[in-house]
Amino acid sequence: MARAALAAKAPEERRERIMLATIAVVRERGFAGTRVADIALEAGTSQGLVLYHFGSLAGALAAGLTMLEDEFYDDFAHHLAAEDGPVERLRFMAELAAGRGAAVGNWALWLELWARALRDPDARAVRESQDRRWRAALRRVIDEGVAAGSFSPSNSAKSVLRLAALMDGLAVQLALNEPGMTSRKFTELWWESAVLELGITEPAKRGKAPR
Incomplete structure (x- = not known):
């Protein structure tokens, strides 16, 4: 599935896209089978931005579930x-x-x-x-x-x-x-x-x- 790049997106929208991507990937693969790279690919962004916004894979999952x-x-x-x-x-x-x-x-x-x-x-x-x-x-x-x-x-x-x-x-x-x-x-x-x-x-x- 084609994914639009998020470079020009507002930070709030980028955070939401990453959280939704985290939920989608963890739902499919489980936490143990999920990598930051998988979330970045799903969200159409970089691993660095995932870590910048959430600090860790666990942080992204916690934020996604809170949302x-x-x-x-x-x-x-x-x-x-x-x-x-x-x-x-x-x-x-x-x-x-x-x-x-x-x-x-x-x-x-x-x-x-x-x-x-x-x-x-x-x-x-x-x-x-x-x-x-x-x-x-x-x-x-x-x-x-x-x-x-x-x-x-x-x-x-x-x-x-x-x-x-x-x-x-x-x-x-x-x-x-x-x-x-x-x-x-x-x-x-x-x-x-x-x-x-x-x-x-x-x-x-x-x-x-x-x-």
């Missing part, structure tokens, strides 16, 4: 507000995490970041920020449900941690194509746990998650 996350939350807030009440909003979050979202649903990319976070401080900071952001969104929905009388957790903070951890665990199986694990199964298992954890008695009206 995807920001785009995701812009869309997420709009759709979440359209759901009718906390039960429907919680179900929507489960379905989104199970594969309907461009960012959170793309668990294979997050696994690449998690692996880097074991040893790379920048990747660790991005991972922690992403976790806090998702847990905060989950906490807001749970608090709304408590206020509305729809949820009755014994401890909301602990419920957030348990439900978020379960989501991460199911996501690993989904990303690794574990036999029998589908988006629908992910949603069903997580929702059953959420019902018990939060004391939900009102059934969700949303349709089933995609397979």
Whole structure:
């Protein structure tokens, strides 16, 4: 595929092109199989400019995932507000995490970041920020449900941690194509746990998650 040179592009546009290229290459090859040269080729720029903007391959991946996350939350807030009440909003979050979202649903990319976070401080900071952001969104929905009388957790903070951890665990199986694990199964298992954890008695009206 022909790629336009970026020499005359504004720095902001060049950064975005490099981040998109990083996501595309890592999605195809994995972090271990990706070189800075591959990203430069995909973006139509030089290796020097990739390193100038992001410092390292891990830095480019972290920046790219942060960009995807920001785009995701812009869309997420709009759709979440359209759901009718906390039960429907919680179900929507489960379905989104199970594969309907461009960012959170793309668990294979997050696994690449998690692996880097074991040893790379920048990747660790991005991972922690992403976790806090998702847990905060989950906490807001749970608090709304408590206020509305729809949820009755014994401890909301602990419920957030348990439900978020379960989501991460199911996501690993989904990303690794574990036999029998589908988006629908992910949603069903997580929702059953959420019902018990939060004391939900009102059934969700949303349709089933995609397979």
